[in-house]
Amino acid sequence: GLSFLGTILLFEVTLRIIGFDFELPRYMVFAKETLNAIKSGGYLRDDSLFWKNAPLKGDINSSGFRGPQIGVKRNIRILCIGDSCTFGAGILYEDTYPHKLELLLKDLKLDAEVINAGVPNYSSLQGLRLFERDLLKLKPDIVIAEFGVIDQGYCYFYSDSEQKTRDTLNNFLISALNKIKISQFVYKKIFISSGKNRNLDLRSYPMIKPRVSTPEFYSNFKRLAAISDRNSIKLIFVKPVLFDFNKGSVNPTGDDYIFPEGYPMLDLYDLFKKQKDLKGFFLERDFCHMNSRGNALVAEEILKILEKKKLI
Numbered sequence: 030g031l032s033f034l035g036t037i038l039l040f041e042v043t044l045r046i047i048g049f050d051f052e053l054p055r056y057m058v059f060a061k062e063t064l065n066a067i068k069s070g071g072y073l074r075d076d077s078l079f080w081k082n083a084p085l086k087g088d089i090n091s092s093g094f095r096g097p098q099i100g101v102k103r104n105i106r107i108l109c110i111g112d113s114c115t116f117g118a119g120i121l122y123e124d125t126y127p128h129k130l131e132l133l134l135k136d137l138k139l140d141a142e143v144i145n146a147g148v149p150n151y152s153s154l155q156g157l158r159l160f161e162r163d164l165l166k167l168k169p170d171i172v173i174a175e176f177g178v179i180d181q182g183y184c185y186f187y188s189d190s191e192q193k194t195r196d197t198l199n200n201f202l203i204s205a206l207n208k209i210k211i212s213q214f215v216y217k218k219i220f221i222s223s224g225k226n227r228n229l230d231l232r233s234y235p236m237i238k239p240r241v242s243t244p245e246f247y248s249n250f251k252r253l254a255a256i257s258d259r260n261s262i263k264l265i266f267v268k269p270v271l272f273d274f275n276k277g278s279v280n281p282t283g284d285d286y287i288f289p290e291g292y293p294m295l296d297l298y299d300l301f302k303k304q305k306d307l308k309g310f311f312l313e314r315d316f317c318h319m320n321s322r323g324n325a326l327v328a329e330e331i332l333k334i335l336e337k338k339k340l341i
Contacts, residue, residue, distance in 0.1 A: 037211065044210035051217040063150050077158050079192060082148055088122045095122055095145045099167070105134070105141035105341060108164060110156045111175035114269055114319070115147030119312050124321035127173075129328035139341060144169070152180045152241045153249040154189040161256060171340055172257055173331060174250070175267035177282045178317050180241035189240045243285045254289050263340050265331065270297035272311045279307060293334050300330055 063080065066072045072080035073093075082093045090098045095116055109115050109127040117125035122145070131143035146164060148155070153176040160172070206212040241249065250266070257264040266288045271280040281298040288294055301323075304310060310323035319327065335341045 041209065041211050044214060049210055049214060051213045066149075077162065078148075078155050079189075080148075080150075081159070095125070095147065096128065099142075099144060102168060103140045103142045105139060105171070106167065106169045107131075107134075107141065107143045107171045107173065108167060108169035109143060109145050109147060109173045109175070110160055110164065111147040111173075111267070112151045112156075112179045113147065113149035114178065114317055115145065115175050116149050117145070117147070117324070118149055118318050119315070120318075120320060120324070124324055126319075126324040126327040126331070129325050130331055133328055133332050134341065137341075141341065147175075150179055152176065152182075152189050153246055153253075154241055157249045157253050160253060165256070165260065169262055171263045171265065171335070172253075173265045173267060174253060175269060176249075177246075177269045177286055178271070180239065180246050180286060181283050182240050184238060184240045188238050188242065188245075190245060243283070243287075246286045247289070251289050254292060263338075264292050265334060265340075266292055266294040267327070267331075268294060268296045268298070269317055270301055272301075272307065272316055274308065274311070274314045274316070277307050293338055295327070295330050295334060297327065300326065 063072070067074055067080055070083055071086060073083050075081050082089045082095070084091050084093045088095055090096060092099050107127075107130070109130075115125070115127065122128055125145055127143045127145035127147075131141065134141040134143070144167065146159070148159070151159075156174065156176055206216075254264055256262075268288065269282055271282060272278075273280060279298055279301045281296075301307060301310060304326070310319055310326065312318045312320050
């Protein structure tokens with residue numbers, strides 16, 4: 030008995046010395062780069078949101094949003110929520126459409142601010158929860174919501190709404206097991222190293238599903254709209270676009286991912302399909318992220334909506 034325990038203890042110590050790490054998935058839906066960003070401190074874990082931007086990392090302000098510190102509310106406060114397309118993955122903050130929109134409003138001599146509350150890899154469910162829990166207190170006058178690409182992304186085991194947060198017994202046990210390197214080692218051997226899971230091709234995995242189903246997508250935006258209406262917040266939807274770098278063309282996101290009617294919407298597919306030389310609007314070999322020029326075009330179109338609907 031003692032020799033067995035000694036062997037187990039020696040194995041545990043050895044795994045720690047060699048730096049073995051294979052965390053049992055608490056948030057099993059999400060891509061490795063997201064989990065790696067959580068581990069490295071780029072994101073903070075959050076029981077409700079799953080993760081959020083780490084304050085004061087890079088150009089993230091103390092509120093956890095990209096851009097300068099949020100000061101005293103100006104006459105017009107616009108809040109942009111969304112995923113990495115809103116956040117501006119791969120580009121400087123100055124090149125994002127929230128920042129460019131603020132500059133356009135300043136050119137009109139308007140006392141307006143635009144807050145970039147985008148978070149990379151966020152689904153509409155995460156955005157809704159962030160808005161309801163943290164962003165309402167900012168008392169925005171206008172909210173611009175852009176989600177869709179991530180919602181249609183594949184996950185395995187749990188969809189976003191099925192995600193287990195750390196206040197459950199299941200995740201308490203997982204947290205405890207993650208402190209033991211042997212349990213991590215056994216998990217990796219049993220699950221990941223099995224033949225069908227070795228490469229974890231999520232598109233062929235038998236338990237795949239979209240992160241957010243089409244009914245849930247509509248429901249999330251319906252709730253976002255209801256909260257906005259109740260708080261006298263004007264709402265604008267932005268439907269993202271998919272970019273095919275090899276063909277130099279754009280494609281719409283899923284037609285079954287629909288938004289509630291009665292609210293202004295900017296469909297980026299309709300916007301970009303009319304443009305020439307599409308490679309000049311998107312990051313090189315990217316599937317949805319715009320460069321500075323693309324973001325400038327989006328900001329200009331949002332301004333047109335704001336003016337047409339007399340929201341400013």
